[in-house]
Amino acid sequence: MSTPRKSRRRALRAALIVDDKVYDEVHHHAPERVTVGTDIASRLLVFGDHRLPKRHVLFDVAEDGAYILDLPPGVRGQIKIRGRAKAIRALWKKHQSSGSKARSLRLRLDRSARGKLTLGESTLLFFFDKPAPYTPPPPFPDDLRPALRGMLSRLELASLLSALIILGPYFTYIANKEVPVDVVPEIDERFLNVMEIPKPRDEPPPEEEEEEEEDPLLAQEDDEKQKDDEEKVEQVIETKKEYSAKAMEKARGVGVLRALGTYGGDGPGTVFDVIQSTENNTAELFAAGMTRTINADSGDVSGFVPGGEGISAAGAVVGTKGFEVTDDGPELKDMEKQERKIKSKVKAGDADVLGDMDKRAVQATIRRRMGALQNCYNRALRTNPGLSGKMTYTITISVMGTVTSVNIDADTVRDPSVASCTTMKIKNWRFPAEGAEDSSEVTFTVVFSGES
Template sequence: MAAQQGKVLRVGVIQGGKIVEERVLPARQPVTIGTSPRNTIVVAHSELPPSFQVFSCQGERHTLHFREGMDGRIQGAQGTATDFAALVSQGHAKAQGGGYAVPLREDERGKIVLGEVTLLWQFVAPPPESPRPVLPKEAKGNHFKSMDRLFVSVLVGSFLLHSGVYVALANTDLPKEVTLEEIPERFAKVLIPEKQPAPKKVEEKKAEVVTEAKPEAKKDAAEKKPVEPPEQVAAKKAARAAAVAKAVQSKGILKVLGALGPSSGGGAVADVFGAGGGMGDVATALSGAGGVALATDPGAGGGRKGGGQGGKASIGDLATTGGGSVGYGTKADVRVSGSVQADEAEVDSAEIDQQKLASFVRARMGLIKACYENALKRNPGLKGKVAIRFTILETGGLSDITAAVNTLASPDVASCIVGTMRTWRTQFKPSGPVTVEYPFVFSPVN
């Protein structure tokens, strides 16, 4: 039953009544057939499975494999043929791996029918190995003869030149380092320039001269100014007082005060300021005021107003009712307090953890509460709901922040929350933008 050493397997493939392939396989090599390109025999356009093992090799022996129901036969040297069913019934085929295995001899041949494909096999002597082709010496040529002479000459010359330069530089001594004392004087002047003397401070001296000259200039100006006589000074004061009185009579309520009274030929200024004559200026006139009197203007349609007698009254004669004392309190800010509750957020992606997002918002709830309490100072009864819609980007930042719902009736609170959330950056890194709607409920505490 053992196959002699040196025999190889010859296989022919028949498909559609035609031989499509014939091969001599190397010794001791398993044979597979199927539609997969990794098989030993590939039959692409067929109903075969991707791979099926037909022959295996155990040592020096070949074994044929087939499955139950598969058609085929084995023919011996005497010409007797036995089909697969008879091999199974006689016990020559042994069950193995969901099929049957039959050991083969070198003088046996046979066929296997695999659907539309028929496989013929037999053992033959291996073909002699063809000698390896060797080129003759004339075809091989000479490496030196095939090279370009000009190129080789330039290459050799360049190598010699660079080698000579390298040897010359290697044998050249490096120049000795020169110290600062050994540098020639003409080079030292160029490298180290002489230090120039510092300029003198001329501006300070000029300032001192000007400062000392100022008192002398003032003294000369005072000596040159002429001294006016007392009569000229008194005349100037009288002219200035007359101009002031004329200006008073032409200005609104001052015109009323400057009107003439029926009791005297002077104006009401004389009634108000007293009977002193020859006032020098306004300050002097006001120093004589003793009370308040209502004057009339003859040119304005005459008569005293209100039927009064034109008497004088001082500030002390004016009395008020309910003369109680008024107390002043200290300034204090009204302290308000609000409550902020966050409802469950609406997230359109499973990549964002609801609990982690809620913890992130709770850690920053003080900023949102501050926006509400600032508005609560102006409106203590302010309460309602604000739902903020935003998008979490791949970087963790927030964008498209808007107030989707606002029943608080205060756009300032919603704007403050939106501005605060623009600076937030979450720890989430989603694969794409995620839209979130987060509701906040606001109510006053006191």
């Protein structure tokens, strides 16, 4: 006698674990969809991460009955198919390198597939097992079905029916009655007092101004006064617009023109020449003794001042004494320049982008922002000249392009000041996020090298 052949059909079986305890379990009799999300209507309820979807079809069913695993962003874990283990992160990188713009990762599963998925604070274990026995849903008891007779008594039904017979025609008449257009509704004064609405006041009609008749004698006197004013001629004194050369020479040596000059002499001064001429000689004034200085501690740049000591905008130590008042003009003290001893180099490696943001735009933004990280490194080199190493950062970029979190995965520099300063700088970065529909994770490495 031949033994019956075992059925090779397999059904999905999954368990949701929270705090090392089975929170929910799914065992299908036939292929069905399984939803997961933070919504209570989902088949598997998860929580603990804001990136989790509200309701998402995690296990979909194809036309031939095979299961398809649809992974949304933010899911971590490992899948094993036909004896080969694959990490979710590696599958996402391969999916993005192919140029696909799909928002989810779809994988076709066979009977040998099994995996472990991490969704926020929940862990989902799934594999394929024998189908669960079919259990039909129990019918709803007839005695528990709601009925109008069971909810209301005879007395209540009679009261409702009598009220409908008496008040029904009245409400029908009021609803169909036409209201005249010229009827103005009256508002009770009590409502006006409660709502503090001022009562309209009757304004008195405007009084008509009476035109006064002009006295002919007064009009004749006004005409005579106007004629007398026209006959008076005032003597206008005109000044000469041309002055002699001797007067101009005396005026140049005194008064406002001399005060505007930066040195003594017969001429009007350098400032007056700049104002009077059409050329811009401001650069010559700055070269004659004006400079800008940079604070070594804060990095602030001052305005242009006549003289001073500090670090110029070019990065050199300067010492000037400003303008000297002499007959030959302004003199400038010899400038002593000294090159800065601190030399550093900061370079960023290739960035790994996990999300739907443009990888080229993200890398370009990171390389363009290396100057801020180099400033943090230069401050540490002043106290520790032999400081060097590399740091690996993992940042989260929102859909608005802002950095929401910064984590340091590896740090061989081992300097708390560099770590805190660079973390603060990176949190202020902004990335182009056009077309991004979800947050992205970016991992990049920065190499710090310098010599003093």
